[in-house]
């Protein structure tokens with residue numbers, strides 16, 4: 242479950258709700274949904290130029306605030322699977338953030354999954370930088386999750402990703418507003434497992450062959466669609 246931090250920070254410059262309220266809201270969602278998600282992103286602070294312009298703060302403060310928030314949420318809401326998120330803009334800043342986590346008592350190499358923020362709006366001109374960031378973090382032994390990866394990016398990403406997610410998988414279903422032929426459910430395929438699996442098959446076919454072990458994070462019960470895909474790690 243993503244936290245929507247990019248939208249929150251670029252629009253408002255800061256999180257409008259404090260960690261207690263945020264953690265309570267996430268807890269309520271988990272209670273109502275029942276099946277726990279693989280992870281819940283904390284109130285991380287992205288480091289894109291737009292985010293820094295909105296907050297008026299340097300990368301270092303975005304990074305320290307991100308770690309402080311994770312520690313607080315883990316203390317106050319220990320039953321939530323909070324995801325550590327690495328933030329930065331230049332490649333060295335991500336490595337420095339990993340070191341900051343270690344200094345704060347969090348060994349990212351022991352975490353089942355670690356998010357990498359501030360990557361998905363860089364555009365094609367920064368592909369080599371994104372690759373450098375991912376490779377340098379992976380070489381530290383960190384299992385990486387990348388937020389909001391489109392099928393276009395999946396098709397041209399030359400490095401392995403341990404897991405990715407997509408909010409766009411159901412966009413065409415939402416826009417078309419009608420069900421696929423053969424679907425008996427009412428309304429559109431916005432929350433249709435068959436539609437999601439069709440998207441997943443296409444996404445998998447786009448991944449470069451040496452990385453092609455993507456599988457749904459979870460085949461959810463009750464016909465709900467999976468929310469992302471995960472790739473097996475290279476042996």
Ligand SMILES: [Zn+2]
Pocket residue numbers: 420421424426429430433434435436
């Ligand atoms: Zn359907």
